[in-house]
Amino acid sequence: MLRVAAGDEAAFAELVRRTRRRVYGLVYRFTGRAREADDLAQEAYLRVWLARDRYRPEARFSTWLYTVVARLCLNERDRIVRRAAAAPPPPETPAPDDPVERREEAAAVRKAVLALPDAQRMAVTLRYFGDLSDRDTAEAMGLSLAAAQALLFRARQKLLESLGRASSAPLSG
Amino acid sequence: MDCEATRAALSAAEGAGVPPDAEGHLVSCGACRAWALDLERLSGRLGEWTAPEPAEDFDARAIALVRRQRRPARRFVAAAQAAVFLLGALAGYAGVQLVRRGPPPQETAAVDPPLDVTDEYVAVFSKERHP
Numbered sequence: 001m002l003r004v005a006a007g008d009e010a011a012f013a014e015l016v017r018r019t020r021r022r023v024y025g026l027v028y029r030f031t032g033r034a035r036e037a038d039d040l041a042q043e044a045y046l047r048v049w050l051a052r053d054r055y056r057p058e059a060r061f062s063t064w065l066y067t068v069v070a071r072l073c074l075n076e077r078d079r080i081v082r083r084a085a086a087a088p089p090p091p092e093t094p095a096p097d098d099p100v101e102r103r104e105e106a107a108a109v110r111k112a113v114l115a116l117p118d119a120q121r122m123a124v125t126l127r128y129f130g131d132l133s134d135r136d137t138a139e140a141m142g143l144s145l146a147a148a149q150a151l152l153f154r155a156r157q158k159l160l161e162s163l164g165r166a167s168s169a170p171l172s173g
Numbered sequence: 174m175d176c177e178a179t180r181a182a183l184s185a186a187e188g189a190g191v192p193p194d195a196e197g198h199l200v201s202c203g204a205c206r207a208w209a210l211d212l213e214r215l216s217g218r219l220g221e222w223t224a225p226e227p228a229e230d231f232d233a234r235a236i237a238l239v240r241r242q243r244r245p246a247r248r249f250v251a252a253a254q255a256a257v258f259l260l261g262a263l264a265g266y267a268g269v270q271l272v273r274r275g276p277p278p279q280e281t282a283a284v285d286p287p288l289d290v291t292d293e294y295v296a297v298f299s300k301e302r303h304p
Contacts, residue, residue, distance in 0.1 A: 009239070016232050016236065021226070024227040041231070042231070042235055045238070105218065109218060109219055110222045113219070128216055128219045129224075149185045150181075152184060156184050156212060159215060
């Protein structure tokens with residue numbers, strides 16, 4: 001990243017190559033749509049390039065990268081919604097060799113994640129799909145640790161309710 | 174600790190075991206024990222939703238996007254260079270024109286016509302003779 005910060009285009013190309021799957025996967029989990037994920041991930045890299053001189057080596061690179069991605073996703077929410085309204089999403093096409101149960105589970109997870117409010121969905125996306133700690137999730141979203149943990153708690157409650165099983169048991173105490 | 178506080182504590186400590194202050198409630202609350210188990214499995218369940226691979230030309234497009242952003246700067250420099258050249262050429266042309274025309278004509282001050290000598294003499298003479 002230091003070479004990228006110095007304007008090295010070859011280093012930038014290498015950075016894209018190494019991180020594209022994670023960045024694209026993250027945006028895809030937030031939007032639920034491949035086309036929007038592609039657009040936003042491309043724009044995320046452009047913003048990484050434009051903000052390269054603001055990167056400080058003290059910061060963990062993945063957290064810095066996800067900060068750029070998270071802010072872009074949350075700020076571009078309206079554009080995503082407008083696009084989604086204009087063109088209904090194509091149905092997910094799971095890998096044909098997946099067993100039916102796994103496909104159903106994947107579809108249920110997708111539906112449950114996409115039903116979360118934006119901030120909760122982003123917190124879940126960073127925490128689980130970006131493999132960030134609670135603290136790094138908070139940093140990437142510009143929140144305090146307590147605020148991020150509160151978001152994650154509400155998101156987990158909703159996810160466990162949506163995904164069913166014993167977790168849907170009502171509170172007793 | 175009630176169910177809400179216990180689950181919040183479990184959530185904050187996810188992946189790090191059961192926090193000590195939640196243990197007492199879990200012993201007596203089956204619903205929260207079930208919730209804790211489901212929370213443990215949540216990460217694995219979420220992992221069932223896999224993302225597709227980025228498009229094959231993803232990298233090339235990302236790099237092209239960055240290059241397109243850099244181009245305006247180059248264009249600006251080229252335009253600035255052209256403007257400087259043009260100004261220089263204009264200044265040079267103006268200089269050549271000035272040299273060709275030679276120095277501007279000097280301004281000539283208006284000069285009173287000389288008095289007629291006879292008139293001057295008559296005036297002086299008449300003052301002497303008739304003071």
